[in-house]
Amino acid sequence: MARPVVKKQDIENAAIRLFATKGLAQTTVKDIASEAGVTEGALYRHYPGKNAMAWQLFCREIEKFSIELGKRMFEQGAPLAARVEASVRFIFEYYGRYPVQFAFILLTQHGFPEEKILDVASNPIDMVERFVDEAVRAGEIPAMNATLASGLVLGLVLQVMVMHRYDRLEIDNAVIDDVVGAAKRILMIG
Amino acid sequence: MARPVVKKQDIENAAIRLFATKGLAQTTVKDIASEAGVTEGALYRHYPGKNAMAWQLFCREIEKFSIELGKRMFEQGAPLAARVEASVRFIFEYYGRYPVQFAFILLTQHGFPEEKILDVASNPIDMVERFVDEAVRAGEIPAMNATLASGLVLGLVLQVMVMHRYDRLEIDNAVIDDVVGAAKRILMIG
Amino acid sequence: MARPVVKKQDIENAAIRLFATKGLAQTTVKDIASEAGVTEGALYRHYPGKNAMAWQLFCREIEKFSIELGKRMFEQGAPLAARVEASVRFIFEYYGRYPVQFAFILLTQHGFPEEKILDVASNPIDMVERFVDEAVRAGEIPAMNATLASGLVLGLVLQVMVMHRYDRLEIDNAVIDDVVGAAKRILMIG
Amino acid sequence: MARPVVKKQDIENAAIRLFATKGLAQTTVKDIASEAGVTEGALYRHYPGKNAMAWQLFCREIEKFSIELGKRMFEQGAPLAARVEASVRFIFEYYGRYPVQFAFILLTQHGFPEEKILDVASNPIDMVERFVDEAVRAGEIPAMNATLASGLVLGLVLQVMVMHRYDRLEIDNAVIDDVVGAAKRILMIG
DNA sequence: CATGAATGAGCCTTCATTCAT
DNA sequence: GATGAATGAAGGCTCATTCAT
Numbered sequence: 023m024a025r026p027v028v029k030k031q032d033i034e035n036a037a038i039r040l041f042a043t044k045g046l047a048q049t050t051v052k053d054i055a056s057e058a059g060v061t062e063g064a065l066y067r068h069y070p071g072k073n074a075m076a077w078q079l080f081c082r083e084i085e086k087f088s089i090e091l092g093k094r095m096f097e098q099g100a101p102l103a104a105r106v107e108a109s110v111r112f113i114f115e116y117y118g119r120y121p122v123q124f125a126f127i128l129l130t131q132h133g134f135p136e137e138k139i140l141d142v143a144s145n146p147i148d149m150v151e152r153f154v155d156e157a158v159r160a161g162e163i164p165a166m167n168a169t170l171a172s173g174l175v176l177g178l179v180l181q182v183m184v185m186h187r188y189d190r191l192e193i194d195n196a197v198i199d200d201v202v203g204a205a206k207r208i209l210m211i212g
Numbered sequence: 213m214a215r216p217v218v219k220k221q222d223i224e225n226a227a228i229r230l231f232a233t234k235g236l237a238q239t240t241v242k243d244i245a246s247e248a249g250v251t252e253g254a255l256y257r258h259y260p261g262k263n264a265m266a267w268q269l270f271c272r273e274i275e276k277f278s279i280e281l282g283k284r285m286f287e288q289g290a291p292l293a294a295r296v297e298a299s300v301r302f303i304f305e306y307y308g309r310y311p312v313q314f315a316f317i318l319l320t321q322h323g324f325p326e327e328k329i330l331d332v333a334s335n336p337i338d339m340v341e342r343f344v345d346e347a348v349r350a351g352e353i354p355a356m357n358a359t360l361a362s363g364l365v366l367g368l369v370l371q372v373m374v375m376h377r378y379d380r381l382e383i384d385n386a387v388i389d390d391v392v393g394a395a396k397r398i399l400m401i402g
Numbered sequence: 403m404a405r406p407v408v409k410k411q412d413i414e415n416a417a418i419r420l421f422a423t424k425g426l427a428q429t430t431v432k433d434i435a436s437e438a439g440v441t442e443g444a445l446y447r448h449y450p451g452k453n454a455m456a457w458q459l460f461c462r463e464i465e466k467f468s469i470e471l472g473k474r475m476f477e478q479g480a481p482l483a484a485r486v487e488a489s490v491r492f493i494f495e496y497y498g499r500y501p502v503q504f505a506f507i508l509l510t511q512h513g514f515p516e517e518k519i520l521d522v523a524s525n526p527i528d529m530v531e532r533f534v535d536e537a538v539r540a541g542e543i544p545a546m547n548a549t550l551a552s553g554l555v556l557g558l559v560l561q562v563m564v565m566h567r568y569d570r571l572e573i574d575n576a577v578i579d580d581v582v583g584a585a586k587r588i589l590m591i592g
Numbered sequence: 593m594a595r596p597v598v599k600k601q602d603i604e605n606a607a608i609r610l611f612a613t614k615g616l617a618q619t620t621v622k623d624i625a626s627e628a629g630v631t632e633g634a635l636y637r638h639y640p641g642k643n644a645m646a647w648q649l650f651c652r653e654i655e656k657f658s659i660e661l662g663k664r665m666f667e668q669g670a671p672l673a674a675r676v677e678a679s680v681r682f683i684f685e686y687y688g689r690y691p692v693q694f695a696f697i698l699l700t701q702h703g704f705p706e707e708k709i710l711d712v713a714s715n716p717i718d719m720v721e722r723f724v725d726e727a728v729r730a731g732e733i734p735a736m737n738a739t740l741a742s743g744l745v746l747g748l749v750l751q752v753m754v755m756h757r758y759d760r761l762e763i764d765n766a767v768i769d770d771v772v773g774a775a776k777r778i779l780m781i782g
Numbered sequence: 783c784a785t786g787a788a789t790g791a792g793c794c795t796t797c798a799t800t801c802a803t
Numbered sequence: 804g805a806t807g808a809a810t811g812a813a814g815g816c817t818c819a820t821t822c823a824t
Contacts, residue, residue: 029787045323047237051815061789063817068787088806132378147380167390170372171379174394178350178364189275190337197360204364207397219805241798251806253800262798409784425703425723427617431819443821452819490723513615516800527760550767553755554748554774561747562740568702571739584744587777599808631810633796638808642794765793785824793817800810 030068032058038079042125046076046133077138080130083123085144087116092143095153102162103211104155110179110202114193117183125187128180150176154209163210174208220258222248228269232315234321236266267328273313275334277306281331285343288334292352293401295343300369300392304383307373315377318370340366344399353400364398410448418459423504426456426513445453457518460510463503465524467496472523475533482542483591485533490559492580494573497563505567510561530556534589543590554588601636603626608649616703617647647708649671650700653693655714657686664711665723672732673781675723680749680772684763687753695757698750720746724779733780752757 036057040049051072055062069075094108117124143149150172157163182201185191206212226247230239241262245252259265274315284298307314326392333339340362347353396402416437420429431452437444449455474488497504523529530552537543562581565571586592606627610619621642625632639645663679687694713719720742727733752771754759774782 045237047235050813052813060787062815063790064788066816120370167387169375170387170390173371173375173381174368174391177367177369177374178398180371181363181367181369182360184367185359191363192350197357200357200360201364204398208368240796242796252798253807254805256799257804425616425617430817432817442819443786444784446820451672547767547770549755549761550752550770553761554750554771557747557749557751557754558744558778560751561743564747565739565743571743577737577740580740581744584778588748588774592793622792632794633811634809636795737800769806785822787821787823789819789821791818793824794815796814797812798810800808801806802808 025105027113029058029060029064033060033065033068034075034079037075038126039122040078041076041130042122046073046130053074076130077134080127080134081140081144084127084140084146085123087127088144088146088149090116091146095149102157105205105207106209106211107202111198112130113179114198114201118193124183128183147172147176157209158171166210175205178204178208219248219250219254223250223255224265224269227265227274228316229312231266231269232312236263236320237320260286263324266320267324270317270324271334272332274317274330274336277314277317278334278336278339280306280331281336281367282339283338292347293396294400296395296399297392301388303369304388304391308383314373318373337362337366347399356400363397365395368394409440409444411439413440413445414455414459417455418463418506419502421456421459421510422502426453426510431471452456453514456510457514459580460507460514461520461524464507464520464526467507468524468526468529470496471526472529475529482537483586486585486591487582490585491578493559494578494581498573505561507592508563527552537589546590551589555585558584558588599628599630599634603630603635603638604645604649607645608653608693608696611646611649611700612692616643616700643704646700647704650697650704651710651714654697654710654716657694657697658714658719660686661716662719665719671728673776676775676779676781679771680775681768683749684768684771688763694753698753702729717742719745727779736780741779745775748774748778 033054037049037054040053040057044053049072051062051065054072055064058064065072065075069078091109091112094112095105097105097108098110151168154163154166154168154171154175158165158168179201182191182193182197186193191197223244227239227244230243230247234243238376241252241255244257244262248254255262255265257272259268281299284302285295287295287298290298341358344353344356344358344361344365344397348355348358369391372381372387376383406499410477413434417429417434420433421439424433429542431445434452435445436542438444445452445455449458471489471492474492475485477485480488531548534543534546534548538545538548559581562571562573562577566573571577603624607619607624613619614623615740621632621635625634625643628634635642635645639648661679661682664682665675667675667678670678721738722744724733724736724738724741724768728735728738749771752761752763752767756763761767
């Protein structure tokens with residue numbers, strides 16, 4: 023009858039927001055509970071613990087992002103340049119629409135105590151590497167170290183977001199155009 | 213005959229090594245003391261506390277690095293392309309020679325609770341931005357968003373180190389050549 | 403066709419089994435609910451709380467046991483030696499038939515926070531003491547400290563069960579015969 | 593110069609007293625700290641944790657007791673009856689002199705989560721069993737189940753202490769004489 | 783009657799920092 | 804200068820119990 027009172031959502035939202043802002047280790051369970059308007063123990067009804075929750079949320083968010091990114095990056099029949107452009111633009115769109123979730127993915131990435139493994143489909147880094155590798159094999163771009171090239175492109179794009187988060191750079195269409203161009207130049211496209 | 217007991221050195225080395233490996237927040241005073249072969253209280257003979265020590269070490273290390281980098285980046289009379297190339301190569305050399313210190317700078321960067329400010333001379337990010345700005349003004353490269361361009365170049369270079377630290381990429385001369393090339397292309401040099 | 407849903411029974415059985423195995427304090431309400439196939443709240447439909455339930459079950463089980471034991475111990479017209487023998491054998495029979503319930507009685511005995519009192523009829527310790535006392539008064543055995551003698555006999559018998567639970571001793575007819583003999587010797591019978 | 597301020601002793605004494613009184617699981621670290629007049633963290637300077645401390649103290653106390661008991665039980669050249677008598681009397685003496693430590697040994701015995709193993713020399717139960725076994729082999733007492741006999745004797749003696757702790761029985765010389773007699777009768781001595 | 787999310791108090795443990803020695 | 808026991812404030816987590824559904 024009344025609102026189902028699903029505080030799990032509140033907890034997850036609070037957690038993602040705080041992890042993105044303060045980092046995993048610096049965010050306490052009390053912080054999360056307080057931000058979500060519940061008590062500390064409530065978290066443990068839905069997750070086995072703080073780190074486990076962070077990891078699950080991380081996987082979920084990165085998978086949502088990766089699936090969408092993959093659609094652009096490997097769109098059937100689209101030319102290489104268009105796929106690069108669509109991918110880069112998508113990343114910025116996603117960042118604009120879900121800034122908190124994106125920052126969470128970006129920053130939490132290296133914060134997990136045990137080096138857990140993501141499968142390829144949920145892993146943008148592997149995805150970009152595969153993209154470059156296939157383009158080289160198809161003769162669409164010159165031979166190059168695919169691992170290196172994927173790193174260069176990713177570093178390029180992500181650094182822009184980092185600068186934005188630290189208020190060093192405003193992101194507008196011109197900036198995005200520049201990043202698209204830079205990515206293409208790294209990959210020797212066009 | 214016994215080596216002079218310079219425990220401050222031991223403490224600093226241990227701290228940098230651990231900060232670089234585990235991160236600031238994840239490194240305890242006990243860790244540092246144990247790694248340095250002293251007891252916990254000894255640290256407080258030389259520094260007011262853990263975070264203060266980390267900040268001082270961070271400033272010292274980043275200044276050492278920045279001064280050397282600045283010499284290459286702004287070498288009087290040298291042509292732009294040569295300065296870019298020398299700068300990128302220097303970063304890799306520095307990383308090769310002082311991997312721990314470099315990782316410390318790289319990773320600790322965003323780990324300080326209060327947003328402390330570095331002066332320009334000790335700040336590679338500002339330095340690169342100034343470099344691009346001056347090159348544009350001098351007409352050596354086309355007009356571009358200097359902040360953005362500096363971010364792109366830095367993102368490019370640093371991501372290579374990140375990948376190396378995560379064992380995704382081996383760094384050899386070919387890789388460095390590629391990074392140099394990529395940086396030049398970003399800056400529209402040559 | 404489905405079995406009648408008597409969840410109270412399930413809860414009680416689960417509780418006794420767990421209390422006997424892990425102890426009162428180490429058994430959580432969640433343990434009990436999970437073992438019984440219900441949820442945590444269900445317990446509170448039938449009992450005011452965990453400890454109250456334990457105490458009620460303890461009283462019920464010890465009373466069932468005590469009534470039967472009392473019949474053997476104070477059987478009208480039977481000679482003393484026969485009553486001792488029947489009582490000891492009954493304890494072993496009961497232990498063999500209801501090992502969980504017996505272990506529950508044995509181990510939970512001293513686990514209740516507040517020193518609750520059992521009435522005499524439900525209290526084997528008092529019962530044994532009364533038995534010895536009456537036997538002395540009747541001149542069937544020499545004068546002795548009844549409290550002490552009852553303790554010695556009980557200690558004797560119960561320790562055998564403890565050893566069995568810890569897999570130090572197998573209980574067979576020869577063992578039971580020996581215990582009967584030992585009890586008689588303690589009480590100077592025969 | 594001044595008193596060394598060894599609070600470790602205070603902590604251990606407080607812990608043993610509380611473990612003996614309330615049991616291991618029911619005793620909190622806060623209880624121990626408060627009883628010892630220190631703060632909670634102090635415990636962790638000397639022990640890795642509550643349970644580890646309990647286990648170390650348990651081993652230490654049971655070893656102290658066992659060594660002394662062993663001297664009486666296996667005294668070279670002494671006749672069997674004298675050794676039994678000396679052993680039983682020693683147990684009561686020890687209980688009278690160190691009631692807290694003894695109760696701690698007695699009650700904590702089965703409270704450890706993981707079934708840890710004590711070596712034979714520190715294990716009164718094994719010791720009594722060996723005693724009976726050797727006496728049978730030497731022809732000093734009739735053939736009997738050594739495990740059972742040792743259990744009977746131990747159950748006998750310890751139950752007296754349990755009753756004393758629950759204020760059901762006062763222990764005086766007459767009681768001790770009776771227990772000595774009972775033990776001998778169980779073992780068919782004299 | 784049953785459910786299970788939520789509570790709130792408490793538990794064990796960690797850790798930067800202090801201070802008597 | 805150095806030591807290391809002690810502090811005190813969290814921190815993550817558990818659990819008996821309550822209550823809206």
